[in-house]
Amino acid sequence: MNEVSKVEHTTPAGLVQQLVELVQRWGISPVDLLARTGIDEADLLEPNARVPFPSYLAIVDRARALTGEPGIGFCWGLQMRVSAFGYLGFATLSAGTLREALELVIQFAPLVSTATSLRLDVDGKAAVLTLEEHADFGSVRDVVILARIAGLWKTAQLVTGRHFEATAEIAFPEPRYHARFAHLMPRLVYGTGVTRALLRAETLDLPLLMADPAALQLARRQCERQLEAVSASGRLVKTVRRLLWDREGGVRDPHEIAKAVHLSPRTLRRKLAMHGSSLSSLLSEERRERAMSLLRSSELSLEQIADMLAYGSVQNFTRAFRQWTGETPAAYRRQMSGRLLAG
Numbered sequence: 001m002n003e004v005s006k007v008e009h010t011t012p013a014g015l016v017q018q019l020v021e022l023v024q025r026w027g028i029s030p031v032d033l034l035a036r037t038g039i040d041e042a043d044l045l046e047p048n049a050r051v052p053f054p055s056y057l058a059i060v061d062r063a064r065a066l067t068g069e070p071g072i073g074f075c076w077g078l079q080m081r082v083s084a085f086g087y088l089g090f091a092t093l094s095a096g097t098l099r100e101a102l103e104l105v106i107q108f109a110p111l112v113s114t115a116t117s118l119r120l121d122v123d124g125k126a127a128v129l130t131l132e133e134h135a136d137f138g139s140v141r142d143v144v145i146l147a148r149i150a151g152l153w154k155t156a157q158l159v160t161g162r163h164f165e166a167t168a169e170i171a172f173p174e175p176r177y178h179a180r181f182a183h184l185m186p187r188l189v190y191g192t193g194v195t196r197a198l199l200r201a202e203t204l205d206l207p208l209l210m211a212d213p214a215a216l217q218l219a220r221r222q223c224e225r226q227l228e229a230v231s232a233s234g235r236l237v238k239t240v241r242r243l244l245w246d247r248e249g250g251v252r253d254p255h256e257i258a259k260a261v262h263l264s265p266r267t268l269r270r271k272l273a274m275h276g277s278s279l280s281s282l283l284s285e286e287r288r289e290r291a292m293s294l295l296r297s298s299e300l301s302l303e304q305i306a307d308m309l310a311y312g313s314v315q316n317f318t319r320a321f322r323q324w325t326g327e328t329p330a331a332y333r334r335q336m337s338g339r340l341l342a343g
Contacts (some may be wrong), residue, residue, distance in 0.1 A: 009052075009053035009056075009113070009114045009115040009134070009135050010050040010051060010052055010053065010056075010113075010114055011050060011051050011053070011056045011112075011113050011114075011115070012049075012050055012051075012084065012085060012086065012111065012112065012113075013043065013044040013045070013046065013049035013050060013051055014044075014083070014084040014085065014086060015080075015084045015085070015112075015113075016039075016044055016051050016056065016059055017041075017044040017045065017084070018076070018079070018080060018081060018084050019033075019059065019060070019063055019076055020033055020034070020041065020044065022063075022072075022075060022076055022079060023063050023066065023067050023072075026066070026067040026068075026069070028063075028066045028067060032066060033059060033062055033063060033066065034059065034062075035062070036058070036323055036324070036326075037055045037058045037059050037062070038052075038055050038281045038284060038285070039051060039055050039059065043273070046273055048086070048226065048229065049273060052237075052277055052281075052285075053115060053135060054285070055281075057137065057138060057140055060140040060143050060144060061139065061140050063076075063143075064140065064143060070175065070176070070177045071146075071175070071177035071178075071180060071181055072143060073142060073143035073144065073145070073146035073147040073150070074146055074147070074150050074177075074181040074184070074185070076143070076147040076150070076151075077146060077147035077148065077149065077150025077151040077152075077153075077154065078150045078151075078154055078181075078184060080147070080150070080151040080154060080155070082155055082158070082159075085111060085112055086111070086226070087111075087219045087222035087223050087226060088104065088105070088108050088111045088112065088219075088223050088226075090215070090219040090222075091104050091108075091216055091219035091220055091222075091223055092104055092105060092155070092159065093159060093208070093210045094208075094210060094211065094212040094213075094215040094216035094219055095159075095208055095211065095216055096207065096208060096211045096213070096216075097204065097205055097206060097207055097208060097211075098156060098159070098160055098203060098204050098205070098206045098208065099120075099204035099205060100208075101159060101208060102118070102120055102129065102204070103120070104220070104223070105118060106118045106119065106120060107223075108223045108226075108227055110227060111223060111226055111227060114134070115133070115134055115135035115137070116131055116132060116133055116134060116135075116148065117131075117132045117134065118130065118131055118132070119132060122201050122204070123201075124201065125200060125201050125202070126198065126199075126200070126201060127198075127199050127200065127201045127203065127204055128196050128197070128198055129152075129196060129197040129199075130194065130195070130196040131145065131148060131149070131195040131196060133145075133171075133195075141172065142172060142175055145170065145171070145172070145195055146170070149168050149170070149185075149188075149195070149197070150184075150185060152197070153166070153168070153185060153186060153197075159208045159209060159210070160206045160207070160208060160209065161209045162206055164199065164200075164203050164206070165186070165199070165200070166186040166187075166197055166198065166199040166203075167186060167187045167188075167189060167197070167198045167199075168185070168186055168187070168188050168189070168195075168196070168197045168198070169188075169189045169190075169192035169194065169195065169196050169197075169198065170188055170189065170190045170191070170192065170195055171191075171192060171193055171194055171195045172190065172191065173190055173191045174188075174190035174191065175190075178190070236261065236271055236272070237272065237277055237282065239261055240257060240261065240268075240272065240279070240282060241282050241285075241286060243257045243260050243261070244257070244279075244282060244283055244286055245286070249308060250310060251283065251310045254268075254279055257279065284320070284324075287309045287311075287320065288321075288324045290308075290309060291305060291309060291317070291321060291324075291329065292332070294308070295329055295332055295333045295336065296333075296336045302314045302317065302318070302329055302330065305317065305329070317329065
């Protein structure tokens with residue numbers, strides 16, 4: 001797996017919105033779920049919006065913690081709607097066969113998640129659909145991967161109207177909660193080192209119930225445009241992050257940043273929103289990373305760090321740091337120092 005910090009992975013906001021809706025069954029409000037993640041529900045409802053990887057992982061982690069349901073990945077995947085994936089979902093429904101639908105999902109995989117991809121291999125009578133991970137999902141790996149497997153399984157049955165035999169191999173060990181969901185899934189085998197679905201090759205030729213060549217052509221065109229936008233937006237986010245600080249270490253004016261990327265401030269805001277981001281969230285992320293680094297590796301005072309990060313006062317810096325981590329900068333520094341001494 002690649003280092004998360006090296007790539008600006010994203011996930012469609014519609015997928016996260018379905019998790020927001022799911023946890024309401026446990027009485028968890030959108031505000032509670034999205035607290036301290038840098039995302040609010042209005043962001044998720046923006047057309048074509050995407051959620052940055054760190055925020056995505058934080059939301060998934062909070063969903064499991066707040067609901068107290070360790071197997072929430074299964075719940076999420078089994079209730080997943082194809083509409084969460086926008087035009088790709090529409091294209092999948094309109095494909096002629098299951099093979100064609102899977103090829104669409106593989107081709108436009110970044111529209112589902114840039115942190116994973118799919119590969120289809122057919123050898124004689126056997127077909128293998130492999131899920132490849134391109135990021136570290138940390139403690140919520142089981143939630144994300146099982147949700148993806150369950151979502152693919154449910155979607156395949158939905159679009160074909162058929163129940164067919166399949167086996168899914170899962171890279172990590174069997175979780176304790178598996179038995180409660182086993183009857184809702186195909187056969188799952190854990191601890192295989194790779195995540196993949198095994199099925200008969202003839203299954204790929206099953207016709208889809210809503211096949212529509214004309215609708216497929218229109219949806220495919222929109223997917224191609226969205227894929228270009230995702231790639232361009234990812235580059236834009238990286239560029240904007242580099243431009244946030246001027247040479248003297250101060251925060252650049254938004255108009256200056258917009259001018260540097262040859263966009264109007266309004267257009268820049270819109271393009272960042274499509275990527276599930278904003279100038280304020282990027283600045284907050286940069287401040288958080290710099291603050292943690294300085295607290296871990298320097299002897300600068302809190303006043304000096306607050307000044308370097310353009311907070312104006314230690315009080316403002318402390319308030320922001322507590323929102324990020326739930327503790328004060330001084331407490332975080334003591335904790336990191338203790339770990340170093342213990343090591």
